Amino acid sequence: EPEVTQTPSHQVTQMGQEVILRCVPISNHLYFYWYRQILGQKVEFLVSFYNNEISEKSEIFDDQFSVERPDGSNFTLKIRSTKLEDSAMYFCARGVADTQYFGPGTRLTVL
């Protein structure tokens, strides 16, 4: 059983459109993360979320990105105006004690 689930598994969008990626933790935890992986490249940190607030964000996480936990359960990543270079796999992860568990990812394709 996955530690977290992510929806959708694949999202295709036009450049300039807004997308919302969702992460549903199986159980309640304090630490959540979004990472992305451009095809053929390393997994990169985007943002961390602790106790319902952003605790750290990377240079990649500019004003086009936002995160929310709107209902105390689902954890969303919003990209306001997508660019071609936003095409990547996006992973949600939860922090548990000494490690992190990743979801299956959402593949975002921007045309």
Place this chain on the structure above:
Amino acid sequence: QKEVEQDPGPLSVPEGAIVSLNCTYSNSAFQYFMWYRQYSRKGPELLMYTYSSGNKEDGRFTAQVDKSSKYISLFIRDSQPSDSATYLCAMSAGSQGGSEKLVFGKGMKLTVNP
């Protein structure tokens, strides 16, 4: 110098071989070290994690950390075709491995041939 360096391979070995995967790092603040396995277009799957220096064994897998040399390794004994995947090292400087961002290596693609 990159924070975490990992030879991307690819590495191809015969079934039953011992596989050694390595990463080096530059940030002495890293305390937690993890190995993930990733299949194409799937999420990283945690294999092992260790804290500070030393060895940790789990079945056919052994993780080693040498903080003095800033060098970590994953050994796979009696490798199987099902071990074919990309192996990612990741590190955290947090007070717990789950409490701060992970910094990843690029990943080593391993193929185990029957």
